[in-house]
Structures are given as C-alpha cells and as structure tokens.
Amino acid sequence: MTTGSLRQRNNGNKQKVYQNVSPTTNGATTNLQSKLANISAELQHATQASTHRLWTRAVIAASVMIVVYFYSQQHNSNETKFALIKEKLPLRIQKFECSKSYKAEIRRFPNCVPKKCGRFVSDQLVEEDEVDKLLNLARTILSMAGSSGGASILNLHTGALSYKEQFVNAYRVPKVVAELKEHHLTVYNTVKNKIKKAIAEQFGIPAESLYLTDPTFFSRLTNATARTMNDEYWHEHVDKDTYESFHYTSLLYLNTYQKDYKGGRFIFIDGSNANLTKSAIEPKKTRVSAFTSGAENLHHVEQVTEGERYAITISFTCDPDRAISDLHIKTPNL
Structure with a gap:
C-alpha cells in the first residue's frame, strides 16, 4: 500500500x-x-x-x-386666596356675623363688642426694619434652644422658651438675656401698639378697651417630626376655645412663604360639609393678619415642608383682669 x-x-x-x-x-x-x-x-x-x-x-x-x-x-x-404674597395690600377686610358663643361671651365687655366679626390683612402697618430686628432676635434666641419637634416658642412675657421636648425659663439663661436689648423691646412694643390700633379701627371699638394678653409669643415652625402635642401646630382650632382670654388675635409674619419656606399657609375654614370653603393667607414679611377669636374664625396652619417659618402671635383680651404688661427687660433669675 x-x-x-x-x-x-x-x-x-x-x-x-x-x-x-x-x-x-x-x-x-x-x-x-x-x-x-x-x-x-x-x-x-x-x-x-x-x-x-x-x-x-x-x-x-x-x-x-x-x-x-x-x-x-x-x-x-373651594379654596379662595385671601392674601397672596405677590400682592401689596394696604388693607383687605372681610366682615360677617359673630358666632353665637363669641357674641354671648364678649357682651360682658360692652365697649369691646365689634360691630361685626371678621378678619383683615395689611402689608403696610409694620416697617421692614422693625421686622428685621424682631426676626434677628427670634432667630438668635431660638438657635440657642428650640424644640426637638416642629414648633418652637419664645414668650418674652413669661420667659417660656422651647428646649427639646419641654420649656425652660429664658430669663434663667444669661446668654439669652444678654441678647435682649432695649431697642428690641422698643420695637416690640411699638409694633404691638400699631396692631392694637388697627384692630380697634377695623372692628369699631376704642383702643383703650383692648389689653395685651397671654400667650403672646414668637414661633418658629419647621418640618421636623412632632415630639409632643405642642409640636402639632397644624390642627384646626378656635382660638377662644384654646385660650379663654383671647378676643382678638393677630399675627405678624417675619419671613415669606415660598421664599424662606414651603407650606405654612394660614387657612380659615368657613361653612361646613358641602358648603365648606377655605380662605388662605400666604405669609409674607411685614404682613399682619388679625381676626376675632371666636368660632367664626376656625383655622389652622398648614405643615411646613421645607425651611423655617417665623411669626409673632399678638393676642388681645377685653378683660382687664386677663391683661399682661408691656414688655420690659428682666434681670436673670439664677
């Protein structure tokens, strides 16, 4: 092969x-x-x-x-805009009948009965430099303490200051007292008197019949998780039910919705059931809102979702026995 x-x-x-x-x-x-x-x-x-x-x-x-x-x-x-941040309002006012409970209670003080109940907003009562001083004071003091939850309070009349989940006496804290200057208190009292006069004029009562009452306080609202009931600021309520001494409530806004924080609008709730409507105030620096404190002005504050919302609640009573004195500097009580 x-x-x-x-x-x-x-x-x-x-x-x-x-x-x-x-x-x-x-x-x-x-x-x-x-x-x-x-x-x-x-x-x-x-x-x-x-x-x-x-x-x-x-x-x-x-x-x-x-x-x-x-x-x-x-x-x-069903929501109306009572005051928008883009508006510069000399005065916007809404009048209506008082609630039966408010009317019955305030009759004890004949000189203090409004011709009609209602609410108003003004952006021209308080000057911007006045607000700057008050805002700086509130920020400085609340930065030293403040609530663990979403609502911090500073009451310069009683000294109540939020600290974590409780209140302390601000006048026992020397560094807090050191921040209180005479010009702060002058501005504070001046602003209070301007608002008092405006309430008297708009509701047709003598200014002498109104007295500052407690609580009158600075507030800082944030989106922090509530730790106590005091932090749950968003619930609907009537001021007269919450604070018996109140007859007229006012708020001075120290910073501006959408610019400095989100959420935090002030909402009035009118009517009921199918006829329920909401009337919204967008807080704005220097803006003052005021209203009769009865059930005719059921309201709440929307939860803040971002930033810090600053305001002062300045409350007035018709009862001289529930009056508090103007603010003055206190000596630290150690």
Missing part, C-alpha cells in the same frame, strides 16, 4: 465520515430551527401579552391620576 493509496483511503474515510455526519447535522438543524421558531413565537406571544398588560396598567394608572387630578382641582376650587 503506497502512501498515495493510504492518503486516498484516508481521504475517502474522512469524506465518508463527513457525509455520515452531514445528513445527521442537517436534520438536527432543521429540528433545532423548528424548536427555536416555536420558542420565538412563544416569547413573542409572551412579550406581547406582557406588553399588553404593562400598557393596560399604564392606562389604568393614568386614568387614576386623571381622576385624582380633577378631584383635587374640584376640591381646590
């Missing part, structure tokens, strides 16, 4: 082997292709079903969002 014949035989065997393998490979390929085609069809069907389900879910979700949107629009349509 020559090398050539061996080479030939080997070539022939190789060819036979390839030929033996080739028909088998073609058949397997055909079967494999058939299976792959089936799998592909199944995957396509599954993908289409999955895509259809996703699309269906997306349509349902969009529908829900549309319903929620229109519901919220309908709900918000």
